[in-house]
Amino acid sequence: MRLITHNMLSCNIKGVANGFPLLIEAGKVIEKEVDFNPDFLRHMFAKIEWKALVEGARSMGYAELPEDSPDATVLDSDESFLKKLHHALLELHLEEGALVCPETGRKFPVNKGIPNMLLHEDEV
């Protein structure tokens, strides 16, 4: 699972009001190269919850993103920023570890890169 997906994912347990962002417990993180496409990054930028991305990246060992959400103009002017965003969103993979619901502490294990988001019957 990559951070682009983590940024969209929230805990779905019945009754949970604030299931986003899921905390990342990183066991193993790997990197896979992806073709750089600035258009896609510009398209996604408005949908990204910045703080969740910065914290998620940090818990996966990548601390190069600026703390505060940059102004959208950097998307046109700052190539080095785009490269970092690209790397954080698309090239870092959480291979082993867990996602933790910020409200209930419920852990969703991640194995072979796949988060297990199945709910128990009493959580539906």
Added chain:
Amino acid sequence: MSNRPEIQAPPEIFYDDAEARKYTSSSRIVEIQAQLSERALELLALPEDGVPRFLLDIGCGSGLSGETISENGHHWIGLDISASMLNVAVEREVEGDLLLGDMGQGLGLRSGVIDGAISISAVQWLCNADKSSHEPRLRLKAFFGSLYRCLSRGARAVFQVYPENLAQRELILRQALQAGFGGGLVVDYPHSTKKRKEFLVLTCGPVQTSIQTSKDEFGESCSEDDNSEDEENGMVCVSDRNRPKKKQRTNKKGKGKGKEWVLKKKEQSRRKGNDVPADSKYTGRKRKSRF
């Protein structure tokens, strides 16, 4: 006796390691799923601006449908309830992110972030109650409700489905419309039992103009103009992909030629000395569409 997988076992049991491997190594299945996925993407009518989009593949299985998304240059998240299917997807090094999850429990995704969704040969599974706690109507409701929320306004979701019968088809459609989607059914090859394929094409919120003028049959025969009041939503489009457009249209409207015309033709033919079946109350009668 039906040999539908849906009634043999719950999906996470039916698609075990052996079945997942068998499914994905059948060249026939690989080809069919790729064709269905291409068609679903076409019906998704994404803007043709070359910008990759972020899509969902619901019931992604071993990634056959997702691969088509990647080939078309888009990014995707795949959700499936079968760990065995997802393991095969990992082995095949698909490019999408995979989630183990049950669509019937609703999708845990933030609001308005997804650009579109496809689902190939999967949603009919929700019509079965595999556990005592399962109520198909409620599971479909949870699924469509959460899907509606996570899609961006104007986005589409296209489902290729194999409903077992009319009741299932209606149940799925009704739950989709109740969740707020507009849209309806597109049927390819309606006259062939073997090749017949149906797609539920849903639009989330107000329809974008760019989508209305799309080139596909849906845009043409089912213009979603003005508003999307509920009674307008449940439309059915029948399109026969191997037929010229003109013919399709007369067929679709179901106008037919009428009894009088048939009787006249039969009379003409009789006069030519041909062997023509006798007239009866069935002559020229409209046939039921085969649902």
